[in-house]
Amino acid sequence: xxxxxxxxxxxxxxxxxxxxxxxxxxxxxxxxxxxxxxxxxxxxxxxxxxxxxxxxxxxxxxxxxxxxxxxxxxxxxxxxxxxxxxxxxxxxxxxxxxxxxxxxxxxxxxxxxxxxx
Amino acid sequence: xxxxxxxxxxxxxxxxxxxxxxxxxxxxxxxxxxxxxxxxxxxxxxxxxxxxxxxxxxxxxxxxxxxxxxxxxxxxxxxxxxxxxxxxxxxxxxxxxxxxxxxxxxxxxxx
Numbered sequence: 001x002x003x004x005x006x007x008x009x010x011x012x013x014x015x016x017x018x019x020x021x022x023x024x025x026x027x028x029x030x031x032x033x034x035x036x037x038x039x040x041x042x043x044x045x046x047x048x049x050x051x052x053x054x055x056x057x058x059x060x061x062x063x064x065x066x067x068x069x070x071x072x073x074x075x076x077x078x079x080x081x082x083x084x085x086x087x088x089x090x091x092x093x094x095x096x097x098x099x100x101x102x103x104x105x106x107x108x109x110x111x112x113x114x115x116x117x
Numbered sequence: 118x119x120x121x122x123x124x125x126x127x128x129x130x131x132x133x134x135x136x137x138x139x140x141x142x143x144x145x146x147x148x149x150x151x152x153x154x155x156x157x158x159x160x161x162x163x164x165x166x167x168x169x170x171x172x173x174x175x176x177x178x179x180x181x182x183x184x185x186x187x188x189x190x191x192x193x194x195x196x197x198x199x200x201x202x203x204x205x206x207x208x209x210x211x212x213x214x215x216x217x218x219x220x221x222x223x224x225x226x227x228x
Contacts (some may be wrong), residue, residue: 007159034215043204043218044161075184089216091158095216106150108160 003027004096007108013084013116021079021112023094029074034099034106035067037090044093050077083117120144123205123219130195130226137191138222140205147217149208150181152190154201155221161204164190193225 003026015020020023031052036044048069049057056069068080081088093111130136142150153161165172167179167188177193192199197206205219 038158038217041220043119043121043220044216045218048216070189093160105163105166108162110161111158113158 004109006112008043008112009110010113015085015116017084018080018082021092023077023109025075025096027047030096033077035079036093039090041103048112084114089114091115120217121205121207121219123222126223128224132195132228133205134195134228135193136195138217140185141187142207144209146210147207148210151206151213152179153204153206155204156201197227200226
C-alpha cells in the first residue's frame with residue numbers, strides 16, 4: 001500500500017516560534033494531501049487541503065496565515081505553524097488522497113505531537 | 118450537531134467476550150464508511166470498510182443501516198491487543214478526499 005512519512009513525530013517549542021512539519025509520499029505522487037488536527041479526546045478535524053503547485057484550501061475557522069502550507073513537489077507537503085502558542089499544542093497528521101493509491105483507503109502519516117511551552 | 122457521533126466509552130471488556138458499539142452520521146448522502154483503529158495517539162489505521170450488506174473480517178463484523186444512519190462494529194472473542202480507540206469514519210458524497218471522523222470509542226480488554 002501507499003506509504004506516507006511524516007516528520008517530526010514529536011516536537012516541543014517555545015511560544016512564539018515556528019514549527020515545520022513535513023509529509024512525504026514515498027512510493028507514489030501525491031498531488032493532494034490533507035492536514036488534520038486532533039485535540040485530546042476529540043476527533044480528527046480537517047484543517048486544509050494541500051494541492052501541488054497551487055494554494056491550499058483551508059477549512060472554515062483555520063487561519064491560513066498561521067498555518068502555512070506548501071506543496072511544491074509531488075512528494076512533499078509541509079505545514080508550518082507560525083508564532084505557535086500553547087493552544088496550538090495538538091496532534092497534527094497528514095493523509096494522502098486515496099484515489100492516488102487506486103483505492104478508497106486513506107493513508108496517514110505517523111502524526112506529529114506538537115507541544116508549545 | 119456533530120457530523121459523526123460515537124459513544125466515547127470506555128467499554129471495558131473481559132478477554133474473550135464480545136463487544137459492540139455504534140456510530141451515527143448526519144449526512145444522509147454519505148458515500149463510504151469505515152472503521153479505523155487508533156492506538157495511543159498514533160496514526161489511524163484502517164480496520165475495515167463497511168458495506169451496505171454488512172461484512173465480516175475475522176472476529177470483526179461491521180453493519181451499515183442507511184435508513185437510521187448508523188454503522189456498527191462488533192468484536193468477538195476479544196483479545197488484549199484489541200484495546201484501542203475505534204474511529205468511525207465517513208466520506209461525504211461530494212468530497213472524495215475529505216473524511217469525517219468520529220471522536221472514537223475506547224475499548225479496553227482486560228485479562
